[in-house]
Amino acid sequence: MSGASGGLSAPERIKRGKHSKRKKRKRIGFALDMTPLVDITFLLLTFFMFTTTMAAPQAMEMSIPPESVPIEVKENELMTLRLRTDGKLFWNMANDEPKPVAIKDLRKIAEVENLRPEVQNKLITVLKVSEDAKYGDMINVLDELNLAEMKISDVITQKKDDKGNPEKRKRKFTLAPLDTADLRLIKGL
Amino acid sequence: MPKVKKKRLSFVIDMTPLVDITFLLLTFFMFTAKFKTEAESQQKFFIQRPKVTADTSKIPERNLAIVKIAIRDTVDGVVVNDTTYNYELINETDRQQVWASLEGLPDKFKVKPMLENISLDLLNTxxxxxxITNPKTVFAIDADRRIRYKWVWDAMEVMRKNRATIFNYVTEKKSGF
Known part of the structure; x- marks a missing residue:
């Protein structure tokens, strides 16, 4: 590179007073035309920039209960979410009437319900998804629940149990199919 | 009016810093570029993954089995436009064993890194x-966000039956953060 920049370095200033004669010294350095080099480099750079996949796939971990063993659940510790074919989401606690909710507002509800003192860390969330719903919608619902989880586990792990150890967050979540009884409940909403 | 020709003073721009930076970027992109795996480059479909914000974990690279549920336009040249199950196993030694254990699988499929357009029964097998081959295998479901949920549910039921109850959904990070 030094050869190329040689032509640009400051001229020598030795013995050059106001009245001294300019003496042109023949330089031995040479200038290298860097244009093709720069061209190729930019070409390669743009190639690698466009082919690199910055959006590496992410993983959303999921665990499902093993083959159906019926589990007894207290009614007031159950939160049901129902996702209908048209992508509409309904939620209810225990045996309340299902209420429609926009998927993006689910986070707030999940936080509030999970942090109510009487059900804290005991609440079970059931997501019932219609077979004809879009998979993308179902993932959006899971995403909102995961977002809510950050605050929930934050609050719970700050508490101390009887022995003074920080409490552990036990997340209870399960997936279930949306059956006809569920459909009847959310019909007309 | 006579044109007055102005004497142009030629000038030279020092390109050295430019070249320096360009080379730096070039090497950076060259080293970070991740090339597609064998199966990915042969893959004839594109999965539009669901976009999420919450998770940041990367998908494991070893001992990974991916159930790909994709919308395919063609299968062996025939237009189907339908959702299909595909199965890919990253670990090569495991893959050879598993592929060999499948009875009735045509030989031309046994050399491929991915089983394409398979039935639920075959997926189960x-x-x-x-x-059985490698109990440490991590499972992942890589499904298109536009497909019907039933396809994913059926795949999950198959995994549940085989006691693979912990798995990953392959997603993509929502841009904008």
Missing amino acids: VIRNTR
């Missing part, structure tokens, strides 16, 4: 054989 492959997952079971994968679990």
